[in-house]
C-alpha cells in the first residue's frame with residue numbers, strides 16, 4: 001500500500017508531564033503507606049485506613065497502566081474512492097426492548113439515520129431491528145419509517161445533510177434558501193410521521209383495517225410468543241432508476257419467547273439478529289447499535305472501513321469501536337454519566353494496549369470473529385481447518401439450520417457472495433426457525449460463538465473474548481463525532497445504569513471467564529488484562545470507599561483519629577496527596593475542555609455512585625455467587641424527548657437530582673445522615689469539653705474537615721433529605737437509612 005493512499009495512521013499521543021504527575025502521586029501514596037505502617041500501634045481505625053489506602057494505591061497503579069501510552073487513529077475515507085469494489089457488505093443490527101422506556105420514535109430515528117448513511121452501494125447495507133418488547137406499535141412505527149425513508153434518504157443525499165436522524169436535523173436546522181421548498185415538504189412529512197407514531201396505540205392497531213399486518217401480535221404476550229419476522233423494506237424489489245438510489249433493506253425481528261427459557265437479555269437478542277442477518281444477507285461486517293443512538297456523521301461506515309481494511313495484518317483491527325458520546329447533554333454533567341474524561345483518558349489509553357473494549361453500541365465487528373475465527377498471525381492451521389469444517393461440525397456449533405450452516409461456511413471460507421433477498425417467504429421461515437427459543441440448545445451460541453452469556457455487561461465480556469483470541473481493536477477519531485446517544489437523566493436512571501454496569505463487570509471478574517485465565521492460557525496481553533481490571537473492580541471499590549467514608553464519622557463519634565499526626569510528616573503527606581490528586585483531576589477536566597463545575601459534579605458523582613450503585617452491585621453479585629438471587633438487566637429509561645433535541649429547555653428541571661424508593665438510595669442516604677449526626681455529636685462534645693476545662697485544643701480537626709467534605713460530596717442527598725416530590729428522598733428510604741445509622745452508632749459506641 002503506498003503511503004499516499006493510506007487509509008489509517010496510528011499516532012502516539014505524547015504525555016510526559018502526565019507521566020511525571022502519575023509517578024509523583026504514586027510516590028506520595030507509597031510514602032503514606034509507609035507512615036501508616038510506622039504508626040500502626042495507634043489502633044483499629046488506622047489498620048482500616050491502611051487497608052483502604054493500600055487498595056487506593058492499587059487502583060492508582062492500574063489506572064496509570066491504562067493511561068500510560070495513549071494512541072489515536074486517523075482515518076482517510078477519501079482514499080477509499082478507488083477501492084469501492086473491495087468494500088464489504090454491512091449488516092446493521094439495532095436492539096430495542098421496551099416501548100415504554102424506549103419510545104418507538106427514538107428507535108425510528110436510529111433506524112432512519114442508519115438507512116441514510118453514505119456508502120457507495122446501498123445494496124451492501126441491511127438493517128435489522130430486534131424488538132424484545134414484541135410491540136405492534138414499534139413494528140408499526142418502523143413500517144411507517146420505511147415509508148418516510150423513501151423521501152428522507154434521497155433528501156439527505158441530495159443536500160448532503162450532516163445529521164441524518166430527522167428529529168435532530170429539524171431541531172438544529174432552519175430552511176436554507178436553496179432547499180426551502182424541499183425542506184418544508186420533508187419537515188411536514190416528518191411531522192406527520194411523528195404524529196402517526198405518537199398517536200398509535202396497541203389496541204387500535206390490532207383492530208384497524210390493515211390489522212392483517214399485525215395479526216401475529218394479537219395473541220402475543222410480551223414474554224411469551226412465537227417469533228415474528230417482517231421484511232419492512234426489500235430494496236431488491238424497489239423500482240429504482242439507477243444505482244445509488246434506494247436504501248438498505250429493513251427487517252423487523254421479535255424473537256420467540258417463553259417463560260421457561262432464559263433469554264439472556266441483550267446478548268440473546270444480538271445472537272438472534274446475528275443469525276437472522278446471516279440467513280438473509282450474511283454481510284461479513286456487523287454494525288451494532290442501541291436504539292438510543294443515531295448516526296451523526298454520515299461517513300462513519302467509511303471511516304470504520306479505513307480501520308478494517310487499512311492494516312496489512314487484520315489482527316491489528318479485529319473490531320472497530322466508536323466510544324459513546326451523547327446529545328442533548330445537561331449542562332455541567334450533573335449526573336456524571338457523560339464519561340468525557342473516561343473516554344479521553346481511559347479508553348484512549350487502551351488503544352495503546354491491545355485496544356479499546358467493545359462497548360455494546362457503535363461497534364463494527366467482523367462476522368468471522370464473532371464466529372470464533374482466530375487471528376491469521378496466530379493460527380493459520382486452525383483457520384484452514386475452519387474452512388473445511390464438515391456440516392456436522394457446523395451444525396453442532398451453529399445449530400440445526402442448514403441455511404445457517406451454509407452461510408457460516410461462506411464466512412469461514414471467505415467466499416462471501418452477496419446474496420440478494422430472493423424468495424423472501426422461505427427466508428422468513430428460516431429466520432423464524434433461527435429466532436426460536438430452543439434453537440441454541442446444545443450449540444456454541446453464547447459461548448464460543450456470538451455474544452457471550454453470563455454477564456449483564458455482555459459487551460465487555462464479548463470484547464474480552466475477542467481480545468483473548470489475540471485480536472486487537474481500534475477506534476476512529478472523527479469530526480463530527482460518528483454517533484450520538486442518550487445519557488440517562490435523574491438519580492434513579494443514572495444510578496441504575498451504573499449499578500448494572502458494575503454488576504456485569506464483577507460477574508465477569510468472578511465468573512468462569514475471569515480474564516487472568518485468558519492472560520495465562522490465551523492471548524490476552526498482561527497490560528490489557530490490567531486495563532480490563534480498572535473497570536472490573538468498580539464494584540469492589542465500594543466496600544473500601546465505604547469503609548474510608550465511615551472512618552471520619554466513626555472517629556468523631558469515638559473521639560479517635562484516623563488521620564496521621566503532624567509529628568511524623570504524615571500530615572503533610574496526606575495534605576499533599578489530597579491537593580495533588582484533586583489538582584491532577586481538575587487539570588484532566590480542563591484539558592478535555594470541560595468546566596470547573598463539571599469537574600466538581602463528577603468528583604461528587606464518583607463518590608455517590610460508589611456508595612450506591614457499586615455497593616449494591618457488589619452485594620448483588622455476592623448474593624448471586626452464593627446462589628441466593630439472580631442478576632437482571634434493567635433497561636435504562638430514556639426520558640429525553642426525541643421530538644425536541646434542544647437541551648436548554650430541560651436544563652433547569654433535569655439538572656436536579658431525583659429519587660425513588662429503590663434500595664440503591666439507602667446506603668448513600670444513611671452515610672449522609674451519619675455525617676450530619678456525628679458532626680453534631682462532635683461539636684457538642686467539644687463544646688462541653690471546652691466549657692468544663694476551658695481548653696480550646698481540638699484533636700479532631702482533620703476528622704471534622706473530612707466529614708465536612710463528605711457533606712459537600714453528598715450535597716444532592718442532603719437536599720434530598722428535605723426535598724419534596726421527586727426531589728425528595730421517599731420516607732421509607734429515610735426510615736431504612738435511619739435504622740442503619742442507629743445500628744452503626746450502637747455498635748460503635750465502645751465501652
Ligand SMILES: O=c1ccn([C@@H]2O[C@H](COP(=O)(O)OP(=O)(O)O[C@H]3O[C@H](CO)[C@@H](O)[C@H](O)[C@H]3O)[C@@H](O)[C@H]2O)c(=O)[nH]1
Nearest residue numbers: 095096097132265266269290291359360361456457635636
Ligand atoms: O432484554 C433486553 C435488554 C436490553 N436490550 C437492549 O440493549 C440496549 C442497551 O440497553 P440500555 O438500557 O440502553 O443500556 P445502556 O446502559 O444505555 O447500555 C450500555 O450498557 C449495556 C451493557 O450493560 C450495553 O449492552 C449497551 O450497548 C451499552 O450502551 C438497548 O438498545 C436495549 O433495547 C435488549 O435488546 N433486550
Ligand SMILES: [Mn+2]
Nearest residue numbers: 290292486636
Ligand atoms: Mn443506552
